[in-house]
Amino acid sequence: MITVDSLTKRYGGFTAVDDVSFTARPGRVTGFLGPNGAGKSTTMRIMVGLTPATSGTAEVSGRRFADLPNPGLEVGVLLDASAQHAGRTGREILTIAQRTMGLPRHRVDEMLDRVSLTPTEAGRRVRNYSLGMRQRLGIATALLGEPEVLILDEPANGLDPAGIRWMRDLLRGYADQGGTVLLSSHLLHEIEVIADDLVVIGQGRIVAQGTKAELLASAGTLVRTRDVPALADALAAAGLTFSHLTDALRVEADPDVVGQVALGAGVALTELRAADGAGLEEMFLELTAETQREGVAA
Ligand code: ADP
Numbered sequence: 001m002i003t004v005d006s007l008t009k010r011y012g013g014f015t016a017v018d019d020v021s022f023t024a025r026p027g028r029v030t031g032f033l034g035p036n037g038a039g040k041s042t043t044m045r046i047m048v049g050l051t052p053a054t055s056g057t058a059e060v061s062g063r064r065f066a067d068l069p070n071p072g073l074e075v076g077v078l079l080d081a082s083a084q085h086a087g088r089t090g091r092e093i094l095t096i097a098q099r100t101m102g103l104p105r106h107r108v109d110e111m112l113d114r115v116s117l118t119p120t121e122a123g124r125r126v127r128n129y130s131l132g133m134r135q136r137l138g139i140a141t142a143l144l145g146e147p148e149v150l151i152l153d154e155p156a157n158g159l160d161p162a163g164i165r166w167m168r169d170l171l172r173g174y175a176d177q178g179g180t181v182l183l184s185s186h187l188l189h190e191i192e193v194i195a196d197d198l199v200v201i202g203q204g205r206i207v208a209q210g211t212k213a214e215l216l217a218s219a220g221t222l223v224r225t226r227d228v229p230a231l232a233d234a235l236a237a238a239g240l241t242f243s244h245l246t247d248a249l250r251v252e253a254d255p256d257v258v259g260q261v262a263l264g265a266g267v268a269l270t271e272l273r274a275a276d277g278a279g280l281e282e283m284f285l286e287l288t289a290e291t292q293r294e295g296v297a298a
Pocket of ligand 1: 011016034035036037038039040041042043
């Protein structure tokens with residue numbers, strides 16, 4: 001289990017992580033979601049003792065990372081798959097980690113097999129690896145000590161859809177056996193397929209957290225039409241609240257009400273359904289837009 005309590009990190013006058021609290025539980029895959037620059041990596045770096053916190057605590061299995069006697073046996077970490085020694089082969093990197101942790105040699109081959117790196121690939125230098133292969137190798141290193149907790153920063157980066165599915169199955173199996181997984185992503189849809197629980201962060205602050213089911217729970221109605229202005233007029237005339245998504249409207253009313261309004265106004269609909277997840281998508285788009293605006297201003 002991972003417990004983060006009132007964690008704050010300031011760089012000079014800038015607050016990168018602002019009073020962040022959440023838990024990642026055993027048997028669950030927890031997605032740490034936020035746009036670039038939201039504070040995900042900083043939070044994870046603090047968890048594994050690479051960056052000191054300004055205040056607050058982060059604990060793995062009830063202890064600070066620095067207090068774990070052989071951390072690799074308790075928590076598997078992958079923060080930056082590109083940071084692996086480019087001149088070493090995948091097998092050499094795993095072997096060094098295996099020796100450092102005092103593990104039997106056969107673990108190296110087991111892990112290569114687990115992440116589907118062939119013996120030929122394992123014999124190549126990491127500088128010749130694709131980002132996806134580096135991610136696989138990084139995950140193999142994280143899993144080597146059979147830890148109960150995994151902390152992975154953007155592990156799906158560089159993976160193709162088949163790779164993302166592979167990772168989902170791997171992490172699912174790991175959590176089903178009682179493991180705790182925390183993984184970050186800046187892509188809602190990527191994390192949506194992998195995570196059971198979500199912690200959403202924007203500009204250093206937690207803006208939502210809960211089970212994926214709760215956060216994706218029905219949030220009104222999603223409706224599409226070729227004549228958006230006519231539908232918008234009809235919804236407004238009926239006193240309904242709605243917002244514009246990329247190519248649809250989300251209405252704070254049930255689908256049958258929205259259907260009746262459209263029928264009354266003679267507007268043909270191309271789609272009408274409960275807006276599962278649209279609320280989260282809107283919130284996330286808003287967060288991303290805010291970050292981009294700040295980026296432009298800076
Ligand atoms: P994320 O992982 O969500 O993309 P980060 O945790 O990397 O976000 O960064 C959060 C914010 O903290 C960013 O605005 C980043 O520029 C800033 N930041 C990160 N590390 C440092 C540092 N060492 N010094 C100053 N600012 C930093």
